[in-house]
Amino acid sequence: MAENTKSGIVALIGRPNVGKSTLMNHLIGQKIAITSRKPQTTRNRIQTVYTDERGQIIFTDTPGIHKAKNRLGEYMVSAAYSTIEDADAVLMLVEPDDHIGGMDAAILKALKRVKSPVILVINKVDKVKKSEIPAVIKLFSEEMRFDHVVPVSALLGRNLDTLLDVIFECLPYGPMYYDEDTVTDQPMRQIVAELIREKALRCLGEEIPHGIAVTVERMEERQSGLTDIDANIVCEKDSHKGIIIGKGGSKLKEIGTLAREEIEELLEGRVNLKLWVKVRTNWRDSDVLLKNYGYDKNKQ
Numbered sequence: 001m002a003e004n005t006k007s008g009i010v011a012l013i014g015r016p017n018v019g020k021s022t023l024m025n026h027l028i029g030q031k032i033a034i035t036s037r038k039p040q041t042t043r044n045r046i047q048t049v050y051t052d053e054r055g056q057i058i059f060t061d062t063p064g065i066h067k068a069k070n071r072l073g074e075y076m077v078s079a080a081y082s083t084i085e086d087a088d089a090v091l092m093l094v095e096p097d098d099h100i101g102g103m104d105a106a107i108l109k110a111l112k113r114v115k116s117p118v119i120l121v122i123n124k125v126d127k128v129k130k131s132e133i134p135a136v137i138k139l140f141s142e143e144m145r146f147d148h149v150v151p152v153s154a155l156l157g158r159n160l161d162t163l164l165d166v167i168f169e170c171l172p173y174g175p176m177y178y179d180e181d182t183v184t185d186q187p188m189r190q191i192v193a194e195l196i197r198e199k200a201l202r203c204l205g206e207e208i209p210h211g212i213a214v215t216v217e218r219m220e221e222r223q224s225g226l227t228d229i230d231a232n233i234v235c236e237k238d239s240h241k242g243i244i245i246g247k248g249g250s251k252l253k254e255i256g257t258l259a260r261e262e263i264e265e266l267l268e269g270r271v272n273l274k275l276w277v278k279v280r281t282n283w284r285d286s287d288v289l290l291k292n293y294g295y296d297k298n299k300q
Contacts, residue, residue, distance in 0.1 A: 006055035008088030008171035013062050013111075015103035018093045019123040023154035024048055024061045027164065030183050048184045049177070054168045056176045060087065084110065089117045089170040096128045096136045096151075100143060108144050117147040117170040121163065126153040189216045190294065192263055196231055196275070199258040203251060204244065211236040211284065212244070215292075226270045229263070232278045241277045252277065 012020040028048045046061040062083045084090050092111060094104055111118050122136055133151050141149065148166045152159045178185070193214040200212055218230040233255075235241055245252045252275055260273040283289040 004173060005053075005176065006168055006171040007057070007174045007176055009058045009060060009086060010089045010091060010167055010171075011060045011062060011083045011087035012091045012093060013084055013107060014093035015101070015107070018095055019154045020061050020093050021046075023091075023093065023121070023123060023152070023160075024059045026154050026157055027057075027059065027160060028183060046184070046186060049182045050164070051176070051178075051180050051182075055171065055174075056178065057164075057167055057171070058177055084114055084116075087114075087116055088172060089119065089167060090114055091119050091121050091167075092146075093121045093123050094136075094140065095124050096122055096132060098135070098139070100139065105143075108140075112144060118144070119163075119166060119170065120146040120149045122149070122151040123154050125151045126156050126158065188267075189219055191266065192216055192219065192229060193231065193294075195262050195266070196233070196255070196259045196273075199255045199262075200233060200244070203255050203258070211240060213283065213294075215294075221269075226272055227267055228272045228274075230274050230276075232276050234278050234280050234283060236279070236281055236283060238279055241279050244277050 012024060014020055024046075025048075028050045030048075048059045048061070050057040050059065060083050090111060092107060100108070120137075120140055122133065122140075125133060137149050137151075140146070147170060150159060150163045150166055152163055154160070184191070193216045196216075197212065197214040200214070204212075213234040214231055215234065216229060216231045218228065221227045233244055233252075235244060243251065244255075246254070256273055256275045259275075260271050263273065264271045280286075280289055
């Protein structure tokens with residue numbers, strides 16, 4: 001890398017389901033953050049790394065800003081807001097709406113105190129007419145002065161090169177944080193646990209996914225190249241356990257099959273995945289269990 005390269009931390013912030021994880025995955029060209037149509041899918045800050053001849057961007061995906069209903073929710077919102085304080089630049093993701101909702105208003109209020117450059121990213125522009133975008137830009141720009149405004153479609157990969165150009169323009173000159181081949185600093189166990197949770201989110205109903213966590217208890221590679229993975233899906237009620245397992249174990253098998261296929265693609269090798277379902281009543285309001293499951297407020 002040349003001495004005039006740029007590098008910095010870029011935080012993504014926005015309300016739930018605005019497309020932060022999808023955008024980050026597309027920007028780095030690899031799936032690291034899990035996605036689903038259900039809100040509050042992302043629970044932790046997730047860092048990924050984009051590197052080219054211009055320098056290096058460390059993207060930090062954050063949980064969606066929402067009204068917390070338990071300790072887990074409080075942890076998620078706190079993690080999101082604390083991230084923007086340390087960032088060299090911030091991407092505020094919004095949808096092309098005709099009004100500013102309560103969560104977006106709260107985010108704008110917090111961003112007005114940020115000293116780093118703030119880029120407004122209007123995502124999902126593929127869902128509206130091009131002629132409607134200027135009105136959205138005007139709506140948000142009247143509330144706050146952004147350093148840049150970039151309309152994109154994260155899902156379709158539209159205008160992402162322009163967004164990268166703008167981000168590099170905002171970053172300071174400096175050395176690389178990671179080597180060129182690094183894509184994320186997330187431990188492989190954490191990525192695997194999140195992939196399993198993603199499949200549970202997709203296979204289960206609307207209520208249960210908010211009350212589940214996934215922990216990888218064992219992950220060992222045999223000499224043959226096969227990787228053994230033992231993981232627990234944690235839920236809050238016995239009735240939820242039955243739903244997750246399904247009739248004759250059908251639902252748990254479905255989750256396991258989908259997860260194994262994607263984990264094998266990630267690890268580039270065969271995987272023997274075993275899943276168990278554990279009940280831990282009200283774990284989302286237990287500081288001890290939250291810490292055990294990886295939601296440690298002291299590590300934000």
